[in-house]
Amino acid sequence: xxxxxxxxxxxxxxxxxxxxxxxxxxxxxxxxxxxxxxxxxxxxxxxxxxxxxxxxxxxxxxxxxxxxxxxxxxxxxxxxxxxxxxxxxxxxxxxxxxxxxxxxxxxxxxxxxxxxxxxxxxxxxxxxxxxxxxxxxxxxxxxxxxxxxxxxxxxxxxxxxxxxxxxxxxxxxxxxxxxxxxxxxxxxxxxxxxxxxxxxxxxxxxxxxxxxxxxxxxxxxxxxxxxxxxxxxxxxxxxxxxxxxxxxxxxxxxxxxxxxxxxxxxxxxxxxxxxxxxxxxxxxxxxxxxxxxxxxxxxxxxxxxxxxxxxxxxxxxxxxxxxxxxxxxxxxxxxxxxxxxxxxxxxxxxxxxxxxxxxxxxxxxxxxxxxxxxxxxxxxxxx
Amino acid sequence: xxxxxxxxxxxxxxxxxxxxxxxxxxxxxxxxxxxxxxxxxxxxxxxxxxxxxxxxxxxxxxxxxxxxxxxxxxxxxxxxxxxxxxxxxxxxxxxxxxxxxxxxxxxxxxxxxxxxxxxxxxxxxxxxxxxxxxxxxxxxxxxxxxxxxxxxxxxxxxxxxxxxxxxxxxxxxxxxxxxxxxxxxxxxxxxxxxxxxxxxxxxxxxxxxxxxxxxxxxxxxxxxxxxxxxxxxxxxxxxxxxxxxxxxxxxxxxxxxxxxxxxxxxxxxxxxxxxxxxxxxxxxxxxxxxxxxxxxxxxxxxxxxxxxxxxxxxxxxxxxxxxxxxxxxxxxxxxxxxxxxxxxxxxxxxxxxxxxxx
Numbered sequence: 001x002x003x004x005x006x007x008x009x010x011x012x013x014x015x016x017x018x019x020x021x022x023x024x025x026x027x028x029x030x031x032x033x034x035x036x037x038x039x040x041x042x043x044x045x046x047x048x049x050x051x052x053x054x055x056x057x058x059x060x061x062x063x064x065x066x067x068x069x070x071x072x073x074x075x076x077x078x079x080x081x082x083x084x085x086x087x088x089x090x091x092x093x094x095x096x097x098x099x100x101x102x103x104x105x106x107x108x109x110x111x112x113x114x115x116x117x118x119x120x121x122x123x124x125x126x127x128x129x130x131x132x133x134x135x136x137x138x139x140x141x142x143x144x145x146x147x148x149x150x151x152x153x154x155x156x157x158x159x160x161x162x163x164x165x166x167x168x169x170x171x172x173x174x175x176x177x178x179x180x181x182x183x184x185x186x187x188x189x190x191x192x193x194x195x196x197x198x199x200x201x202x203x204x205x206x207x208x209x210x211x212x213x214x215x216x217x218x219x220x221x222x223x224x225x226x227x228x229x230x231x232x233x234x235x236x237x238x239x240x241x242x243x244x245x246x247x248x249x250x251x252x253x254x255x256x257x258x259x260x261x262x263x264x265x266x267x268x269x270x271x272x273x274x275x276x277x278x279x280x281x282x283x284x285x286x287x288x289x290x291x292x293x294x295x296x297x298x299x300x301x302x303x304x305x306x307x308x309x310x311x312x313x314x315x316x317x318x319x320x321x322x323x324x325x326x327x328x329x330x331x332x333x334x335x336x337x338x339x340x341x342x343x344x345x346x347x348x349x350x351x352x353x354x355x356x357x358x359x360x361x362x363x364x365x366x367x368x369x370x371x372x373x374x375x376x377x378x379x380x381x382x383x
Numbered sequence: 384x385x386x387x388x389x390x391x392x393x394x395x396x397x398x399x400x401x402x403x404x405x406x407x408x409x410x411x412x413x414x415x416x417x418x419x420x421x422x423x424x425x426x427x428x429x430x431x432x433x434x435x436x437x438x439x440x441x442x443x444x445x446x447x448x449x450x451x452x453x454x455x456x457x458x459x460x461x462x463x464x465x466x467x468x469x470x471x472x473x474x475x476x477x478x479x480x481x482x483x484x485x486x487x488x489x490x491x492x493x494x495x496x497x498x499x500x501x502x503x504x505x506x507x508x509x510x511x512x513x514x515x516x517x518x519x520x521x522x523x524x525x526x527x528x529x530x531x532x533x534x535x536x537x538x539x540x541x542x543x544x545x546x547x548x549x550x551x552x553x554x555x556x557x558x559x560x561x562x563x564x565x566x567x568x569x570x571x572x573x574x575x576x577x578x579x580x581x582x583x584x585x586x587x588x589x590x591x592x593x594x595x596x597x598x599x600x601x602x603x604x605x606x607x608x609x610x611x612x613x614x615x616x617x618x619x620x621x622x623x624x625x626x627x628x629x630x631x632x633x634x635x636x637x638x639x640x641x642x643x644x645x646x647x648x649x650x651x652x653x654x655x656x657x658x659x660x661x662x663x664x665x666x667x668x669x670x671x672x673x674x675x676x677x678x679x680x681x682x683x684x685x686x687x688x689x690x691x692x693x694x695x696x697x698x699x700x701x702x703x704x705x706x707x708x709x710x711x712x713x714x715x716x717x718x719x720x721x722x723x724x725x726x727x728x729x730x731x732x733x734x735x736x737x738x739x740x741x
Contacts, residue, residue: 363710
């Protein structure tokens, strides 16, 4: 009987039963100012040097994938809004890509361009949040209120104009987009893009080339390209190691094959380069938006699709370059109104895994710098 | 015309004669006078942080494209008062795992020395609370006691983040004390006194009738000493870029994570009072104290002193809202490998200059 009453030891590295023999056990999170949500990292330290680190997930689990099995396809778009809540547009888009592959529906050109414009605006907004919160992680408070409170706010205003929502848009729909842009919206975007180039230069003077900031982030948390690929890292984190990988170029979706832009890459994959790559990406996104604005013509915004529809049985996978990496939706349809199974390839979740090897050997201050530079969103990690 | 010193001493004399005239023994009157003076200083020390907190909020707001407090009072000037009242009425939590006595004593140990530090500051003509002949050393020595309070707060909270913060704080404060004291040595060598009032007085006058004889205008030596003193003072007051003991994103709130209510307010008060003391010291040592043109008696000396002090305080605020935080080992490296050697070089230069000028 004694065996039944004893508490089973679950994951001793995350919930240790005893204090470590040497050093100290620190439970970083789930309530901590710089875990960017409810992430917990179980750390053992020797003095201030980390000897082991184990991310502990699941505090924000909402069973999105299971919920999707009981909803119709258009209803699932609402669920995808809640994954990476800093980039809801790309989530909508990625899901729609998967369904559109299954249904083989043609999307009007105007809808494609609108998708590109909102998608890239979303990338800029998301990177602005990263830039600001990373500044706070390193101890600089001002960039946050500049990037988050000034520039991102304007992008949200643009989104509010086009779809009425500021965070969960539900704008990109299967077969097109929800509604056409209101009158004068394109001129507003053009004005924003023109001003944004100057703002990015301002970030460079505020934070990017600040000697203290560079001292805190250069040579810290280095990732080799082999290591990054082995752990399945995608997005800016992979590009910072020098690998030129971008879904927009490698597997072009929408009309990205027509767009001219560079892929900024780093050299050694340290924290500063992960940051720098994102700043450069803002510039490239601005270029893409300008090209899309030049090419966009009036026309339909919704393909020929019935009000209620069934998706033919089969499997579909749609993926795109979300701000945090390669975001994919894998859908198995059995011909009924809702999918038989949906799986989300969440870049934050996969990028996060490398922390357990990346954090070892760095100081507690560097843990924050590395954690921030990976740029995770817990809504997507825990789904 | 607007000099506070003569007015205050006149008021005190009138009051003293009035009290003695009503049958109070002279010793009692003297004690009463000192009690009132101490009361004024204590009130001042408690009011200055409130002004500084408001200044910090407004300055940071203007640097960050926002408004800052606007609702309580016109332009939110009563916001700090409201916050203070709120903090007084908040629950005072003592964690179960804490060392009770150490936990309770810590904020007092941090805050008490600040009040004493105001004693030798020369606020203006006739406004020196106590003209100590070892004023500079006195402030350094007394403010050093606060370090023990930081360590006590970190240890007594029974929290790992607090302990890391307390240990970091103790290491940082002890280290930066060294270049801070050494950076002042050239000033003492030139003026041959440790009295802050005496140093401020010695900086009166003009070279060629234009350049003020402030120590910061002494070529090379003055600037190096001022810069080292300023940087070390920022570190001593635990402010960004040297705020690693309370690094918010790393250690939650560092050594004062577990403090709430009035005890938290005391830490806050100590921080801002130290900012003011450091700035006032910088003014007395390097910027000529209350020296300045009086414009025919309209601008009194105390206004010059306060004005210059707030100019230095503004530098503190400016640093905080523009710089990221240094890492703990870099912080130590910066102190021992950069500030300390240069302050010693500066002492050598000052010695040479004093020798040659004689």
